[in-house]
Amino acid sequence: MKQIKIIGAGLAGCEAALQFADNNWQVELYEMRPEKQTEAHQTANFAEVVCSNSLKSKLITTASGLLKAEMKLLGCKLLPIAEECSVPAGNALAVDRDVFAEKITAIIQDHPNINTHREEVTILNDELTIVATGPLTSKELTGALIEIIGEEHLYFFDAIAPIITAESIDEDIIYRKTRYDKGEADYLNCPFSKDEYYAFVDALNKAEKHEAHEFESKFFENINFNFYENCTPIEELARRGKDTLRYGVMKPVGLDDPRTGRWPYAVIQLRAENNDKTSYNLVGCQTMLKYGEQKKIFRLIPGMQKAEFVRFGSIHRNTYLNGPHILNDNLSLKNKLNVFIAGQLAGVEGYVESILAGLLVAKLLVEDIGKIDELLPNTTISGQLWKHMMTEQKNFQPMNANFGLLPPLEERIRDKKLRKQKYSERAIKDLRSSSIIKK
Numbered sequence: 001m002k003q004i005k006i007i008g009a010g011l012a013g014c015e016a017a018l019q020f021a022d023n024n025w026q027v028e029l030y031e032m033r034p035e036k037q038t039e040a041h042q043t044a045n046f047a048e049v050v051c052s053n054s055l056k057s058k059l060i061t062t063a064s065g066l067l068k069a070e071m072k073l074l075g076c077k078l079l080p081i082a083e084e085c086s087v088p089a090g091n092a093l094a095v096d097r098d099v100f101a102e103k104i105t106a107i108i109q110d111h112p113n114i115n116t117h118r119e120e121v122t123i124l125n126d127e128l129t130i131v132a133t134g135p136l137t138s139k140e141l142t143g144a145l146i147e148i149i150g151e152e153h154l155y156f157f158d159a160i161a162p163i164i165t166a167e168s169i170d171e172d173i174i175y176r177k178t179r180y181d182k183g184e185a186d187y188l189n190c191p192f193s194k195d196e197y198y199a200f201v202d203a204l205n206k207a208e209k210h211e212a213h214e215f216e217s218k219f220f221e222n223i224n225f226n227f228y229e230n231c232t233p234i235e236e237l238a239r240r241g242k243d244t245l246r247y248g249v250m251k252p253v254g255l256d257d258p259r260t261g262r263w264p265y266a267v268i269q270l271r272a273e274n275n276d277k278t279s280y281n282l283v284g285c286q287t288m289l290k291y292g293e294q295k296k297i298f299r300l301i302p303g304m305q306k307a308e309f310v311r312f313g314s315i316h317r318n319t320y321l322n323g324p325h326i327l328n329d330n331l332s333l334k335n336k337l338n339v340f341i342a343g344q345l346a347g348v349e350g351y352v353e354s355i356l357a358g359l360l361v362a363k364l365l366v367e368d369i370g371k372i373d374e375l376l377p378n379t380t381i382s383g384q385l386w387k388h389m390m391t392e393q394k395n396f397q398p399m400n401a402n403f404g405l406l407p408p409l410e411e412r413i414r415d416k417k418l419r420k421q422k423y424s425e426r427a428i429k430d431l432r433s434s435s436i437i438k439k
């Protein structure tokens, strides 16, 4: 019987474990929880979803829905369980997170071909191994990976924006408008005069930052603020130049202020956090400033003098590898061929995408496929996500399912809905007739 060691019983690790075990491989599955928790997980269950309970849309005409349909054709194990544990959420597949995780934990623990080990793995030896330890990979294992790949190929941080209550907003100043009046006016706009804008930038430049943990601060220095570009903290953008913000996240174009009839000098937009619009997210204001500083500085925003914060901005770890530089085209490490990477660590983003990465690595090994991208059509989301993890690109970042990944259709279709439908029809047809399904 062939054997595999899987490190991490999260979404990718559980999917991979079931794929191997159902194909008669002996699986040794290692999970460090509950002995050692991550910053986000709260239970001892396998496959715990850490934040939202939504696995996004079920509609085949959305990229996420198409990805799910493709994964079902590929024989995904976790998605049917998610469906069994679903809760009403319109067109989205949302799960009761406890029921979902408990069910998967039970299936894995009862599987005759899976041995589970509740312990942290800190070294990578010469066994055939899949590392599926996710964005919150433990510090020791991160160190072991760095020794193999070099620290310049490991990325770490992500920042989130503050949220404020709707009732604390001054509606005499802040106005609802969409840029150039296109589409629904979903955003609230905080208009800055020239003086207000430069005072805000100045305050950001002088503010004190949150102190990173000792281990993390080492990498702050070394990797030189390697954030996802669209999550760069606002104070880091302000540091790049006094006008960087007003030409970027704070650009005022097309947002005429009803009080003056003109575009303000700069604008911060607020986006509703919930359908009832009781709280708002400060768009583009992800930050790692100290909480006291955030309160002071964000209250300089016109209309937010009395802002009440529901959540402060913060920085959290989001570890992933620079796949195109360090991975072979079968997701094994170039410097350690017995070690394969799966899940978010390999360069995909999102629950379903992480499951996909676990599914494909397992399929590749179980079915002894040399190169998966030669079997998965490039018209599929799964084929493109697989390719993404290994394709050389400037500023490599984890990718989620989206139609922008797919090659254009042969015929040009203007109608957006119809175009998406055609993308989906093409992907499913190509996948059905591909050799990966026939195998």
Ligand SMILES: Cc1cc2nc3c(=O)[nH]c(=O)nc-3n(C[C@H](O)[C@H](O)[C@H](O)COP(=O)(O)OP(=O)(O)OC[C@H]3O[C@@H](n4cnc5c(N)ncnc54)[C@H](O)[C@@H]3O)c2cc1C
Residues within 6 Å of the ligand: 007, 008, 009, 010, 011, 012, 013, 030, 031, 032, 033, 037, 038, 040, 041, 047, 048, 049, 050, 051, 052, 053, 119, 120, 121, 122, 132, 133, 134, 135, 136, 137, 138, 141, 316, 317, 318, 342, 343, 344, 345, 349, 350, 351, 352, 354, 355
């Ligand atoms: C804070 C946060 C919120 C997120 N919210 C969402 C969201 O709402 N929606 C979404 O689609 N995506 C979200 N993501 C992104 C991502 O899709 C999920 O984190 C997803 O769970 C990743 O799947 P994974 O299998 O790669 O890792 P995980 O599901 O995190 O699984 C990794 C497992 O490995 C274990 N582990 C770590 N180190 C070791 C070790 N050394 N030895 C043994 N076990 C170890 C961990 O305990 C964990 O159980 C979020 C990510 C983060 C960090």
